[in-house]
Amino acid sequence: RKEVEQDPGPFNVPEGATVAFNCTYSNSASQSFFWYRQDCRKEPKLLMSVYSSGNEDGRFTAQLNRASQYISLLIRDSKLSDSATYLCVVNRDSSYKLIFGSGTRLLVRP
Amino acid sequence: EAQVTQNPRYLITVTGKKLTVTCSQNMNHEYMSWYRQDPGLGLRQIYYSMNVEVTDKGDVPEGYKVSRKEKRNFPLILESPSPNQTSLYFCASSLFFGQPNYGYTFGSGTRLTVV
Numbered sequence: 001r002k003e004v005e006q007d008p009g010p011f012n013v014p015e016g017a018t019v020a021f022n023c024t025y026s027n028s029a030s031q032s033f034f035w036y037r038q039d040c041r042k043e044p045k046l047l048m049s050v051y052s053s054g055n056e057d058g059r060f061t062a063q064l065n066r067a068s069q070y071i072s073l074l075i076r077d078s079k080l081s082d083s084a085t086y087l088c089v090v091n092r093d094s095s096y097k098l099i100f101g102s103g104t105r106l107l108v109r110p
Numbered sequence: 111e112a113q114v115t116q117n118p119r120y121l122i123t124v125t126g127k128k129l130t131v132t133c134s135q136n137m138n139h140e141y142m143s144w145y146r147q148d149p150g151l152g153l154r155q156i157y158y159s160m161n162v163e164v165t166d167k168g169d170v171p172e173g174y175k176v177s178r179k180e181k182r183n184f185p186l187i188l189e190s191p192s193p194n195q196t197s198l199y200f201c202a203s204s205l206f207f208g209q210p211n212y213g214y215t216f217g218s219g220t221r222l223t224v225v
Contacts, residue, residue: 004152034213041221043200044153046213087152097168098214100145100153 001026004090004101012107017078021104023088024070032091033064035073037084038103044087047073078108112137116201116217123191123224131186131220133201141204142184143168143214144176146197153200159184191224198222 006023013019025033033050048055050062050071061074071090075082088101114135123129135142143158145168155168159178173195175187184203188195198221202214 008150041198041219043216043218044214045216049213097155097158102150102152 002101003027003092003099004088006088006101006104008102008104010105010107012109013078014109015078015080017108018074018076019078019106020072020074021086021088021106022070022072023090023101023104024068025088025090025099026069027090027092028066028069030090030092032098033062033071034089034098035060035062035071036087036089036100038087039084044100047086075106078106080108080110082106083108112215114201114203114215114217116199116220118220119218120221121223123222125192125224126190129188129191129222131188131199131201131222133184133186133217134182135184135201135203135215136182137203137205137215138181139203139205139215140181142178143202143204144174144184144186145200145202146170146195147200147219148197156186156199191222193224196222196224 003026035047036044037047038044048057050064054063059076063072085103085105087103117132140161144156145153147153154170157176159165201217
């Protein structure tokens with residue numbers, strides 16, 4: 001079983017739609033959680049950290065469910081520019097070593 | 111501009127010919143790391159460095175070497191490249207090893223093909 005699992009997608013949605021991605025992690029001792037965005041053939045960039053109480057940044061909302069060991073990313077009012085691969089990132093057990101999921105691809109169509 | 115600079119961006123080489131991919135950051139970051147990215151496998155850590163002269167293996171270190179003689183530079187060395195090292199490589203840095211909430215800053219990537 002992979003340490004961090006994501007649905008590879010692609011999720012194909014129209015502009016303005018709301019879309020949600022989930023990610024599961026295997027190590028219950030993990031403490032740090034992030035979402036990164038990666039455009040095709042480009043470097044990953046930090047989108048947002050995920051906090052226990054959930055957090056929002058504009059159209060993006062991240063949630064953490066420790067009991068079920070998953071994190072989610074909700075994107076509201078999707079824009080064409082949101083088309084990218086979204087990487088779920090979790091630290092390995094209680095260390096600060098980060099483990100990257102394989103990514104979920106999002107395509108937003110006009 | 112704060113950045114991580116990798117060179118070269120693209121490289122095609124032959125099996126067994128030693129090569130070095132350079133990585134340099136101008137943010138005075140302590141922590142630096144190398145990843146490779148392959149389809150379906152995500153980013154996998156090769157080596158990391160918590161500070162000058164402090165390096166350690168990641169999840170896939172076989173066939174690679176690194177050094178950290180200066181804070182800003184963290185080159186990745188392939189002594190004898192093989193076709194299974196064909197991949198997209200990223201260098202990343204972070205302010206401190208124990209502060210992941212600062213996030214990683216990644217270089218633009220090096221696409222390596224070994225024939």
